[in-house]
Amino acid sequence: MQNTDAKVIDVALKYGYQSVDAFSVAFKRMHGIPPAEAKKQGLKLTFYCRLHFALKIEGVDRMDYTIIEREPFTVVGIRRTTPYGGGTWAIVKSNGNNVTAEKFFGRFYDLGLCFGFGQDGSNDYMCAVEYDGETIEGFDSFTYPAAKWMKFEAKGSVTENVLGSVWQRINNEFLPQSKYKKSDLPTIEKYVSWDEAADICNVEIWIPAILK
Incomplete structure (x- = not known):
């Protein structure tokens, strides 16, 4: 349909x-x-991947997703290339930049932009917030053009790596069967909540989409 x-x-x-x-x-x-x-547009639907009959039946878990059209928007923050994924978060939390972000923007960084990985495994990554004000010295910025997005949600346990599991299902199950593929724009993880002490997280995964 x-x-x-x-x-x-x-x-x-x-x-x-x-x-x-x-x-x-x-x-x-x-x-x-x-x-x-x-x-x-903008409706949340449910995806079930095709069943594969092996020693067990796979593909019966549901995945909710939403297709959303967004106008251009800008994010600001700190962009770094680190030897491993997530290294930029360690930088902004250790050098006080996350606290500085709260001072300027009224909240900590809640967006993680992945621009891509190098052949050596390094990760070009940005910790950011959505922002439509004037340029602030010392912060990197990136502007997204108008685009279509696929939004998924990862809710559950931090220690059980629910975020990684949802990413794996998107790449291995959903995208191969979808009419969409990732565009060249950086993907976004929006951290609605992340509480390691309580072992609870809620992360929105935003994937810029184009037709295959």
Whole structure:
């Protein structure tokens, strides 16, 4: 329904439903909306990867995602290339820059931009906040153009690496079967909450998307 111009009745018959009503009931039970509304922007839908029959059945876990169109926006912060992933966070937390960010922007850095990895494994990364004010000396900035985004959520235990698990499923399960792929723009991790003491995290993963 989302990826083609097919009519609801055609999709229903293609997948073995005897009527549009039966298909609509099943679709709404899974996604919470009628099938005709699936073509609208900004709706949260549910993805199930194809089943693979091996020693166990894989692909039965659901993944909720949202397609969002965003206008241009700018982020500011500290951008560094470090020998390993996440090294920029260690820098801003140890040198007091995160506290400085709170002073200027009213909050700590809550965005992590990944510009890419070098052949030696180094990571070009930026800790940032969204900001539409005047340029501030000492901070790096990056402006995103208008783009389409896929938003996922990683909620759960920090120690169980829920964030890494969601990334793995996006790259290994969702993207290979989606009509979208990552564009050349840096991906974003938005840290809604990250409490290592309580072992709880809530991170939004924003992937700039283009058609394959």
